[in-house]
Amino acid sequence: MFRVLCLFAAFKAGILLDSGMLFPQESSSREVKELNGLWAFRADRSPTRNQGFQRAWYKSRLAETGPVIDIPVPSSYNDVTQDPNLRDFIGWVWYEREVVVPARWISDGKTRVVLRVESAHYYSIVWVNGVKVTEHEGGHLPFEADIDGLLREDPTTTTCRITIAVNNTLDLHTLPPGSIQYMKDRTMYPEGFFVQNTNFDFFNYAGIHRSVLLYTTPKAYVDDITVVTDFLDSTGLVRYNVSIQGATLVTLKVTLIDKDGHCVVSSNDTSGVLKVVDVKLWWPYLMHENPGYLYSLEVRLNAADGTSTYEDVYSLPVGIRTVKVTKNQFLINNKPFYFHGVNKHEDSDIRGKGFDWPLVVKDFNLMKWLGANSFRTSHYPYAEEILQMCDRHGIVVIDESPGVGIKDIRSFENASLTHHLEVMDELVRRDKNHPSVVMWSVANEPAAEMPPAGFYFQMLIKHTKVLDPTRPVTFITDSNYARDKGAPYVDVICVNSYFSWYHDPGHLEVIQIQLNTQFENWYGKYQKPIIQSEYGADAAPGFHSDPPVMFTEEYQKLVLRDYHSVFDQKRKLYVVGELIWNFADFMTTQGVTRMVGNKKGIFTRQRQPKEAAFILKERYWRLANETGRLPLWTKYPCSH
């Protein structure tokens, strides 16, 4: 108990942002209006990409500024038209939509109206009726603005015009970083030619990728909730803190409700510890007969100011579980947990990185079919709806920041570090309450051998631990263990390697010896648990060759087989997980090493299995049978 209290004190102190970012939800006191669908769209094709600002496109209807097209939200804009220039467009694009706001939201001065964008890549500026309401840097996390004051300026009209300008340009201090290169040789390139350079291996899809919505709360409202859980024997402990905005005089009721709707325990304090007798713990998929058990923490606040009274109700799903790391184990609820899972991307045909429920549901069904108990959000934070699915299904998540492709020494400067720390603030603020999230990953394959990397990662990891002392922190490494400047600070070593692919291509016979050396070196030096956070090989679906050659389905299968035989030796010692690269084929920048994208998926981009998927399925179910307690139906996985 003392441990929970201490952890929580630090957790609370760590959050530097001054407001919460609770997922918008309907309740007896809150309404939600999704603004998804078709938006008017115009790319600023002027040479400087600045015409929209010079001519103040936000001041009138976008269609009055020039030609507009329909673009769906949520979706990347890149792949939905036939225009090659839009597919590869770099710079500002403008979105606009007129919205009818329910009249009572405007007339009722006790209502707060919030405009929220779940994610827009990369930099966004938002106007309502021509007035700027917010701007935000970063392509994968939500931002919002209170707009009721603005709407009430003209209470006679219930329509409002929302304009969002989004710029996908990446520079040395963005996350991920990139650089713009102008080609000035007119014998080689046309006037104004420039390219966006990046050091990451996925297409820089752009646009409004997740929902845009309006939601209401009363003027006095539950702004944030933080929970930290623990248990002692059969008693669960839910340490909670509720922060409130808009009122000082408040009565509060916090009630923990079980899955059957029974009130388990309640309190009237804004923070405290709830004791749950005969607790039902949150367990990962395939580790327990009843994975993903969630209570619901209902927070009901009543407040009053001189003239009005307010009631607000918010229900937060709560999974009670612990995460700990020893020198050679990863423990969930004090039991060894072995990650047998995948790395993913938010990526699909036509939509690009646009959120799409059918895709999300298909991917969860495929992961469960595969027997995967976990995934890593390579290489950026995923939609919160995906984490909610993980909470409910017991799929364990390594939650990664967009710190991918940090390879230029200038991207380790203070400006970059400051922004990276802010992104961690936003990420932890959004995802801190998800039981499925068991570890933070601050970056993927940075140039960890560069001199400033040590300081950079020390700061980043320390900061993340202050934000959340309850979860381990890692970054994903690919570099030589002896030169890695960040590894001393991580809790779990996560290593990516591609033996017989990028090194010794075609030589399957090197895999076992090189992988063994990799593990022994890392463990010998750091004595920390290790996850093989990426491994794999490209396979063009339908390409076959025996004896196997690179890019065939046979070769991909054999790479997996050789990796697995070493995992099986080391998982008895200190290897605590294996995550295949990748769950599905995905789109990349064009280049000579990529044939219509990266083909290391065990599923195609259309989510059909390659032969490797069956190898992995057989293995993951075997691992689950050895290490977990399967629900009855899973004894016969083939029928599912």
Ligand code: BDP
């Ligand atoms: C890894 C990167 C990943 C790439 C993969 C590959 O982390 O983003 O897609 O290599 O080359 O090093 O397939």
